Amino acid sequence: MCFCCTRRPQITTGAYCSSKRCAVIGGSGFLGRHLVEKLLDRGYSVSVFDIRQSYELPGVTFHQGDLCDNQALLSAMKDVSLVFHCASPAPASDDRKLFERVNIQGTHTLIEACLEAGVQKLVLTSSASVVFEGKDVKNGREDLPYAKKPIDYYTETKIEQEKVLVLEACDKEKGFLTVAIRPHGIFGPRDPQLVPILVDAARRGKMKFIIGDGTNLVDFTFVENVVHGHILAAERLRPDSPICGKSYHITNDEPVRFWDFMSEVLVGLGYAAPRYHLPYTLVYGLALLLWLLALILRPLVSFKPTFTPMRVALAGTHHYYSCDRAKRDLGYKPVVSLKDGIERTVQSYPHLRQGA
Secondary structure, eight states: OOGGGSOOOOOOTTHHHHOOEEEEETTTSHHHHHHHHHHHHTTOEEEEEESSOOOOOTTEEEEEOOTTOHHHHHHHOTTOOEEEEOOOOOGGGOOHHHHIIIIIIIHHHHHHHHHHHTOOEEEEEOOGGGGOOSSOEEEEOTTSOOOSSOSSHHHHHHHIIIIIIIGGGOBTTTTBEEEEEEEOSEEOTTOSSHHHHHHHHHHTTOOSEEETTSOOEEOOEEHHHHHHHHHHHHHHOOTTOTTTTOEEEEOOSOOEEHHHHHHHHHHHTTOOOOOEEEOHHHHHHHHHHHHHHHHHHTTTOOOOOSSOHHHHHHHHSOEEEOOHHHHHHHOOOOSSOHHHHHHHHHHTOGGGSTTO
């Protein structure tokens, strides 16, 4: 089905500035909640759609439901002109059917619901990983080709979600505009993934080793900067804007050595920094072998290796991205520095400190 062929009334430019009603799909998640809070600060009326409700806030209406349920989505989009789509399973879940259901089928249903409800703008939370194949990416721009050999199911489905579904649905003539934001390495307070997993590994004695020579540069992006990029894109998404149907990298614009970042977080929480080096090719080969073994044995026994090929690639290669397009078209610049972001993140996890 071509989403752009749906008949819709013409929308004038002025209508894009008149409404402050929006919906955040996946608003109970890490990024989604931070986005909801910032939208409220900026005077928006917010409707949250998620499979669960994890908090309450004045001015926010919660709708619980399945992303593949058109009618449930429509109830959350009443009188809404702008939708942020942040819903996605965690990359580490390694569940192909779940990724396909949420990132592909769910996004397909969401776009249909947007068109039916008269939504004018859709901002997708994509990922810089859509151009990453496990090899070095240095100052990568948005014109890099999509990964031909995606390194995991998450990336595979995010490519189809961004390229085939969301960006191709953009149609100025029919009044439905879309844009994709590609953050990389999101971290910050309330993050349920990076810091808790890192601390758990440290407590089990698995953070003693550095994969590779430790000089690989990567992007880690403080959550408030990711939120800032989303809102800038939403407020500039107009029929006369160059951002329609495009993707934008959003990072802290401060590439850092991967293991320096990890060490700073660990030391800040009272744990020892990794010290011993392991050859990248050796660790990657072992991770690939374990992943294949887990795949073969899955019908009989279930186990998840600590180091997957994707995790090893992320830990041992260069992967940082240019924000030049976002600076030019969105007026983007980070609002929180990497140093301040790390400090605020560490302070937000007193329960994860050594000895807590």
